[in-house]
Amino acid sequence: MTIDESRLDSIIDEYNAEQGSLISILQDVQAEYKYLPREALEYVAGRLDIPRVQVFGVATFFKAFSLKPKGRRQIHVCMGTACHVRGSKKVLEEFERKLGIEAGSTTKDGEYTLETVNCVGACALGPVVMNNEKYHGQMTPIKVEDLLKKV
Numbered sequence: 001m002t003i004d005e006s007r008l009d010s011i012i013d014e015y016n017a018e019q020g021s022l023i024s025i026l027q028d029v030q031a032e033y034k035y036l037p038r039e040a041l042e043y044v045a046g047r048l049d050i051p052r053v054q055v056f057g058v059a060t061f062f063k064a065f066s067l068k069p070k071g072r073r074q075i076h077v078c079m080g081t082a083c084h085v086r087g088s089k090k091v092l093e094e095f096e097r098k099l100g101i102e103a104g105s106t107t108k109d110g111e112y113t114l115e116t117v118n119c120v121g122a123c124a125l126g127p128v129v130m131n132n133e134k135y136h137g138q139m140t141p142i143k144v145e146d147l148l149k150k151v
């Protein structure tokens with residue numbers, strides 16, 4: 001992937017290229033690309049004078065960071081306890097079946113990324129599915145197709 005070094009420079013310079021700002025810099029880089037391209041991580045490591053292995057370590061440690069491109073539409077199925085006991089596993093399986101991918105993957109056309117989360121703080125609405133930032137409560141396998149049509 002070709003990265004825009006001037007864009008990365010402006011992000012890094014906002015933090016005065018401080019090593020202690022690595023996480024904030026990676027958050028901004030991810031906001032720019034929707035994931036953390038390997039080339040961008042290498043560039044950040046060089047600019048901050050931090051070993052690449054350390055930068056990749058941070059990028060892989062935090063679940064909020066992704067080293068793989070995300071789909072335009074991101075589906076998060078809550079697998080927290082409250083949602084789980086109300087059947088979120090069957091909802092997840094239906095998404096996997098309809099999209100033809102497993103949780104943690106992106107469809108080949110780059111449209112959908114399917115992921116699981118552990119409680120999004122709306123337990124009373126469980127099972128909960130998030131489509132990008134929008135919440136959908138009381139999900140059932142039957143509602144999966146409708147939701148995919150709507151998004």
Ligand code: FES
Binds near residue numbers: 079124126128
């Ligand atoms: S367990 Fe799903 S929202 Fe809390």
